[in-house]
Amino acid sequence: MALEISPQSADGSTPSSFLDVRDLRVHFPTEDGLVKSVDGVSFTLEKGKTLGIVGESGSGKSVTSLALLGLHKNSRARVSGEVWLDGQELVNLSEGEMRSLRGSKVSMIFQDPLSALHPFYSVGSQIAEAYLVHHKVSKKEARERSVEMLKRVGIPQPERRYRDYPHQFSGGMRQRAMIAMSLVCDPELLIADEPTTALDVTVQAQILDLIRDLQEEFGSAVIIITHDLGVVAEISDDILVMYGGRRVEYGTVQDVLEHQEHPYTWGLMQSMPHLSGDVTQRLNPIKGSPPSLINLPGGCAFNPRCEFRDRVPGDRCLTERPELLPVLGSDKHIAACHLDADGKAEIRGTADKAVK
Amino acid sequence: MSTTKSIAGQRPAPAAESSGENLLEVTGLEKHFPIRQGIVFQRQVGAVRAVDGLDFAVRAGESLGLVGESGCGKSTTGRLVTRLLEPTAGKVVFDGEDITHKPVVKMREARQNLQMIFQDPYSSLNPRHTVGTIVETPMRLNGINPPQGHKRRAQELLEIVGLNPEHYNRYPNEFSGGQRQRIGVARALALKPKLIVADEPVSALDVSIQAQVVNLLQDLQREMGIAFLFIAHDLAVVRHFSERVAVMYLGKIVEVGDRTAIYERPRHPYTHALLSSVPEVVPGSENRERIRLAGDVPSPINPPSGCRFRTRCWKAQDKCATEEPPLVRLEGNGDGHLTACHFPEEPTIASRGEDIVLDPALAALEEARRQSDTGV
Numbered sequence: 001m002a003l004e005i006s007p008q009s010a011d012g013s014t015p016s017s018f019l020d021v022r023d024l025r026v027h028f029p030t031e032d033g034l035v036k037s038v039d040g041v042s043f044t045l046e047k048g049k050t051l052g053i054v055g056e057s058g059s060g061k062s063v064t065s066l067a068l069l070g071l072h073k074n075s076r077a078r079v080s081g082e083v084w085l086d087g088q089e090l091v092n093l094s095e096g097e098m099r100s101l102r103g104s105k106v107s108m109i110f111q112d113p114l115s116a117l118h119p120f121y122s123v124g125s126q127i128a129e130a131y132l133v134h135h136k137v138s139k140k141e142a143r144e145r146s147v148e149m150l151k152r153v154g155i156p157q158p159e160r161r162y163r164d165y166p167h168q169f170s171g172g173m174r175q176r177a178m179i180a181m182s183l184v185c186d187p188e189l190l191i192a193d194e195p196t197t198a199l200d201v202t203v204q205a206q207i208l209d210l211i212r213d214l215q216e217e218f219g220s221a222v223i224i225i226t227h228d229l230g231v232v233a234e235i236s237d238d239i240l241v242m243y244g245g246r247r248v249e250y251g252t253v254q255d256v257l258e259h260q261e262h263p264y265t266w267g268l269m270q271s272m273p274h275l276s277g278d279v280t281q282r283l284n285p286i287k288g289s290p291p292s293l294i295n296l297p298g299g300c301a302f303n304p305r306c307e308f309r310d311r312v313p314g315d316r317c318l319t320e321r322p323e324l325l326p327v328l329g330s331d332k333h334i335a336a337c338h339l340d341a342d343g344k345a346e347i348r349g350t351a352d353k354a355v356k
Numbered sequence: 357m358s359t360t361k362s363i364a365g366q367r368p369a370p371a372a373e374s375s376g377e378n379l380l381e382v383t384g385l386e387k388h389f390p391i392r393q394g395i396v397f398q399r400q401v402g403a404v405r406a407v408d409g410l411d412f413a414v415r416a417g418e419s420l421g422l423v424g425e426s427g428c429g430k431s432t433t434g435r436l437v438t439r440l441l442e443p444t445a446g447k448v449v450f451d452g453e454d455i456t457h458k459p460v461v462k463m464r465e466a467r468q469n470l471q472m473i474f475q476d477p478y479s480s481l482n483p484r485h486t487v488g489t490i491v492e493t494p495m496r497l498n499g500i501n502p503p504q505g506h507k508r509r510a511q512e513l514l515e516i517v518g519l520n521p522e523h524y525n526r527y528p529n530e531f532s533g534g535q536r537q538r539i540g541v542a543r544a545l546a547l548k549p550k551l552i553v554a555d556e557p558v559s560a561l562d563v564s565i566q567a568q569v570v571n572l573l574q575d576l577q578r579e580m581g582i583a584f585l586f587i588a589h590d591l592a593v594v595r596h597f598s599e600r601v602a603v604m605y606l607g608k609i610v611e612v613g614d615r616t617a618i619y620e621r622p623r624h625p626y627t628h629a630l631l632s633s634v635p636e637v638v639p640g641s642e643n644r645e646r647i648r649l650a651g652d653v654p655s656p657i658n659p660p661s662g663c664r665f666r667t668r669c670w671k672a673q674d675k676c677a678t679e680e681p682p683l684v685r686l687e688g689n690g691d692g693h694l695t696a697c698h699f700p701e702e703p704t705i706a707s708r709g710e711d712i713v714l715d716p717a718l719a720a721l722e723e724a725r726r727q728s729d730t731g732v
């Protein structure tokens with residue numbers, strides 16, 4: 001097996017970052033074989049910063065986020081690696097210890113707020129309850145806090161809406177309520193899994209800006225998971241591109257969107273239509289379909305779909321797994337592709353023309 | 357700025373008035389779904405005004421995009437046009453024939469020329485039928501016997517949409533989302549239609565698969581001259597696929613025009629807000645205007661009087677509540693660029709001096725930040 005060098009490999013050192021994920025693996029034993037949904041993912045995140053995780057359906061984004069929250073603990077999933085949050089390791093915490101962190105220090109916004117909100121309790125009381133679980137306060141204080149949060153996220157007439165049930169809220173309002181609930185305990189890490197995918201674009205814009213503005217105020221670290229590169233470009237500082245449960249590219253938004261180093265990221269960019277630029281240019285889709293997570297292709301997992309593998313001499317793309325290597329002249333930009341710098345520059349040149 | 361109308365007073369004509377070759381002409385189209393109450397004697401207590409007076413046309417071989425947010429009536433429009441729903445009022449003329457109230461049993465001939473592709477490639481294909489059966493059924497139902505036989509024709513169609521003809525005997529669940537959508541396209545093509553109504557054909561697909569299907573549809577449009585009514589909420593996809601675009605809000609078309617008019621010179625405040633909400637990856641998009649509306653789209657059960665957008669519009673004045681703005685060509689608009697607004701915006705999407713932030717929570721947070729920035 002090829003070794004994977006990364007700036008934050010599991011070397012046992014004490015983490016200096018607020019969040020430091022090292023070589024995270026989540027494998028599911030199934031009848032068909034071992035599904036390696038997440039296979040060696042590492043990243044770091046500071047408070048006040050946003051990381052966007054992108055990748056196609058099934059690339060392991062949600063499984064990663066559930067692992068950070070310790071939500072695989074009672075399942076058949078095999079989780080390994082380290083998740084250091086503010087100096088504390090989470091993978092080896094007991095479910096009880098993890099539960100006391102969830103909703104307070106770490107919290108989550110789901111794509112579908114209806115699945116996270118209980119239909120039989122009022123929205124306001126659920127937010128108050130989330131506060132009561134982690135704070136020694138009176139019911140009245142919890143209620144006041146809940147109303148205050150509803151107001152902060154822009155629910156009109158929060159005192160009155162406090163008593164409404166989830167089904168009485170529109171989609172956009174439910175997502176706001178979900179945000180209110182996830183922020184009620186001032187979490188230091190907020191994980192948002194496709195928080196706007198189910199929403200209309202004008203409402204999506206409101207919600208993304210709201211997450212960004214609230215983050216600025218609360219200073220929390222945010223991980224936003226999405227398949228939409230546009231969303232990531234809008235609110236993230238860093239981007240992690242996943243393919244088949246692994247990292248293929250990682251860096252700042254500028255690094256990844258303006259100087260892509262991996263053919264999969266180029267492919268994503270060129271598949272996307274835009275609001276401006278040449279419309280006569282055909283979209284250039286990535287051919288083929290996502291890989292099996294049970295039998296990931298050998299060598300580079302992307303090789304069956306890669307247009308450029310023939311440029312790499314000696315069939316290396318088929319036989320040797322590319323390491324995540326630092327990109328020359330950047331701080332944290334890394335990518336896993338055998339192409340040499342000249343080859344990448346050349347391909348990027350043609351790709352850029354297509355996008356502009 | 358002037359709001360002088362070039363066709364003052366008269367009923368606005370369909371958007372494609374200049375061309376004589378309208379394949380589809382829709383006038384005054386309405387669909388009101390009754391809301392009933394009571395268990396034994398159901399009484400109508402109101403109506404969902406899903407589509408509330410649409411005028412538009414699709415020319416032969418062109419693609420008209422229909423965009424707008426959830427619930428604005430896009431799918432209902434598609435289903436009215438294909439006669440899957442009975443309109444409450446208005447007229448649908450297809451290929452020179454009034455099909456507004458044509459009984460479904462008599463639709464056979466028109467149906468051949470007028471096909472539909474659905475959003476969900478999972479539920480729109482019968483899981484118990486083979487791909488071959490799915491593609492052949494429309495031919496058999498319509499009594500079409502291609503010279504090469506049904507099977508050969510179905511295999512040809514599979515090849516056209518980029519599937520392996522050997523997949524003829526397989527079942528839908530053996531295919532990925534993008535491949536299933538191709539099967540749906542092959543089925544729609546079986547009758548060589550003149551118009552395909554595509555309702556969110558790529559919304560459920562990953563971006564790279566979405567691009568494959570968009571390219572496929574584009575080839576069909578160009579090479580086979582098939583016209584499209586292309587329904588989607590993704591404005592970038594619609595821009596890529598449709599020469600002309602109609603923007604809907606709460607059951608009405610608020611603006612229609614060619615691609616450049618809508619994406620570069622929009623006049624309706626809602627079109628501005630919509631475009632400004634799309635997150636973009638391309639560098640340079642920072643120079644776009646920033647508009648953040650408040651709240652969600654109001655209910656189509658009790659749409660606001662006058663202009664339906666007025667409850668979320670920053671330009672609204674008294675007139676907007678009392679008088680419904682007609683869909684007309686404003687001064688300064690190009691040919692076929694129609695806008696329904698009393699106080700239209702400047703025809704540009706460039707950033708303005710100040711953002712328009714109507715969302716109260718956002719406005720409060722941003723105001724607090726501004727104060728602390730200047731205070732320090």
Ligand SMILES: Nc1ncnc2c1ncn2[C@@H]1O[C@H](COP(=O)(O)OP(=O)(O)OP(=O)(O)O)[C@@H](O)[C@H]1O
Nearest residue numbers: 028035037056057058059060061062063064227293
């Ligand atoms: N409990 C489980 N047992 C077996 N396989 C699983 C389990 N949970 C997830 N997987 C598999 O892990 C892979 C990654 O799933 P994940 O939900 O993380 O994808 P994703 O990147 O979030 O995709 P999407 O964009 O569709 O949400 C998928 O192939 C999924 O089928």
Ligand SMILES: Nc1ncnc2c1ncn2[C@@H]1O[C@H](COP(=O)(O)OP(=O)(O)OP(=O)(O)O)[C@@H](O)[C@H]1O
Nearest residue numbers: 389404406425426427428429430431432433589656
């Ligand atoms: N059969 C029906 N009975 C009652 N109301 C309906 C019916 N079908 C649609 N509606 C309502 O009509 C309005 C328009 O619905 P439609 O499905 O046309 O919207 P849309 O623009 O396609 O939205 P989306 O983007 O969510 O698909 C909505 O308010 C919807 O709830």
Ligand code: SF4
Nearest residue numbers: 300303306317337338
């Ligand atoms: S390693 Fe090879 S196959 Fe993989 S992305 Fe790079 S060029 Fe393509």
Ligand SMILES: [Mg+2]
Nearest residue numbers: 061062063193
């Ligand atoms: Mg997911």
Ligand SMILES: [Mg+2]
Nearest residue numbers: 430431432555
């Ligand atoms: Mg619809």
